[in-house]
Amino acid sequence: MQHVGDQALRRTGHRGFTHADMSRRAAIQAGSIGLLGLGMNHVAGLRALANEEPVSRPHKSVIYIFLSGGLAQHESFDPKPDAPENIRGEFAPIATRTPGVHISEHLPMLAACSDKWALVRSLTHPFNEHSIGHHVMLTGRSPQPVGFDGNRPTPNDFPSIASVVNGVVPARNNLPPAAVLPEKLIHVSGRTIPGQFAGQMGWKFDPWMIEASQFHDTKYIHGAFPEYGFQRWEGPNNPKDYVFEAPRLELPQGMLQDRFNGRLRLLQTLDEQRRQLDAAGQVGAFDRLRENAVSMLNDGRVHQAVDVHSAPDALQDRYGRNSFGWSLLMARQLVESGVSLVQVNLGNDESWDTHEKAFPNLKDYLLPPTDRAVSALIGDLDDRGMLDDTLIVMAGEFGRTPKVFTFKGAKSNLPGRDHWGAVQSVFFAGGGVKGGTAIGSSDRIGGYPATDPQKPENMAATIYQSLGLPPTITWKDRLDRPHQVYHADPIKGLV
Secondary structure, eight states: OOOHHHHHHHHTTOOOOOOTTOOHHHHHHHHHHHHTTOOHHHHTTOOOOTTSOOOOSOOOEEEEEEETTOOOSTTTTOOOTTSOHHHHOSOOEEEOSSTTOEEETTOHHHHTTGGGEEEEEEEOOSOOSHHHHHHHHHHTOOSOOTTOOTTSOOTTSOOOHHHHHHHHSOOBTTBOSEEEESOOOBOTTSOBOTTSSOGGGOGGGOOEEOOOEEOSOOTTEEEETTTEEEETTTEEOOOTTOEEOOOOSSOOTTTTTSOSTTOHHHHHHHHHHHHHHHHHTOGGGHHHHHHHHHHHHTOHHHHHHTOOTTSOHHHHHHHOSSHHHHHHHHHHHHHHHTOSEEEEEOSSTTTTOOSSSHHHHIIIIIHHHHHHHHHHHHHHHHHTTOGGGEEEEEEESOEEOSSOBOOTTOSSOOOBOOEETTOEEEEEEETTOOTTEEEOEEOTTSSSEEESOBOHHHHHHHHHHHTTOOTTOEEEOTTOOEEESOSSOOOTTTO
16 A cells, blocks of 8 residues: 555655564564555554454445546436437436436346435536546545646645545444545556545545455456456457455464565565555554554454455355456445445446447446446345445546547547536435435536536535534644535435
């Protein structure tokens, strides 16, 4: 895991610490924290809870599904069948269980359970570029922060919604309050997308990043691996070395006796932990933090929360045996175990950026696994009596242009839609949401809000309200200055 604070120190030439009293055993245990996808920021607030009973429900929680790249509203939740062909696109609308509410023909499983979800068809913000769009929708803040850099996170970024939750909601069951899975959002160019981290709050409030979706060659490959991997302009392309597996939350047997020779992964982890400890000034508190981290390692409930492959075969099939399905199954297990907010990045960076070849990519690779996984999540939560206490939100960084066109230089020579912050559809379910509701509308071509416009701040406020946070709650920055959590009212008529 990489933290903004670490980056700032490295830019000043500060180097990792050395500590004469630190034993090899202690160093290895410190490195093992990194094998969890955790940094030292997450263990400071955790306590040994091995003998404590699991929390009893109701426990309010949120699963925020983020569709990096930008979901096309016309091809999903706001079809325009009466618009001209170059507006309406190739997909037909289908009726849902709710009279008068129609969605894309490629979302039939969600159509069948529309009594359990609602739509906001009028969310708007002013940006059409990926990095600032991510920042806006992941932080719930529309202004551009001072010194914003689209190429990297900075300490001046607004904190992500997950980081705010990490800072103001208590930890439960030896787990951090907020988690992000199955991977950080890394652009195909290699830059880390801003808006995912704690920014002004300080790196210790970064969410728990669970790196579960892994393969070596990520260049220009998209989709829901392994069943639906595709290359945007060439078609099917499933990574041969793909693995979906969360870090094991235990010390591998014999690790304390092994030498460092040949343990490249461990060495890399140790190096990162050294930088984190140094940046946080945590050397003096190392022993206490290490004890808390090892307690987490040994807590069987923590391991079960991220182990999706031990779930019954029928349940894995219900969600889909791909990165979309396993990610949402893991999210359900995490909230059931006590995590308050789980952000799920459905699709590696820009999977939903349908500039070209939009219709075959959406039809064959993106909408079907999403339809299956999200409907399975709703049904699974409902079956377990958790749906009323778990809000599901699904959005991207923006919508797509009303006009369908073929980009100059498109390699596939097939049309798509460009970035469009002016309007997008946001999906809500559970958490007391009024099923079968459509709030707001876009104009006749799906280009701008026509009624009841909403902002990212309204969406964020709805998330915070769902978690039971009072409107007056604040978070504090690195200088201990208070900042409001809420910057707008929750969406009226939704809950």
